[in-house]
Amino acid sequence: MIRNSHTAVLERNVTFTDVLVTEPYEVAWSSEARVFVRALDLCGHIEASAEISPDGLFWMPEGTPPVTLAHAGLLSFPLRDYGHWLRVVLRVTGETPSARVIVYVALKE
Secondary structure, three states, X not given: OOOOEEEEEEEEEEEEOOEEEOOOEEOOOOXXXXXXXXXXXXXXXXXXXXXXXXXXXXXXXXXXXXXXXXXXXXXXEEEEOOOOEEEEEEEEEXXXXXXXXXXXXXXXX
């Protein structure tokens, strides 16, 4: 059996100085996901986590501990049993916080 997979770019070359919440993505067909955050420019630290929703309107933390990144580069974390909708929350902190990122979600059934 061949598994279905799909990679979605949720944000591309977005610069933020506090909190970035990606657009919601409907993931009900998939059984596992991996979030990738590529920090193209980073001044400070990024903390990345996921939020889930039954309808794409009301959100709660997914439960996986946040992942951090202290320099430009790539971070990633896996997700399972997340329900129907998914979005990624990024927080940048530091003396003069700023980050430019690309956010992907890779899905498989």
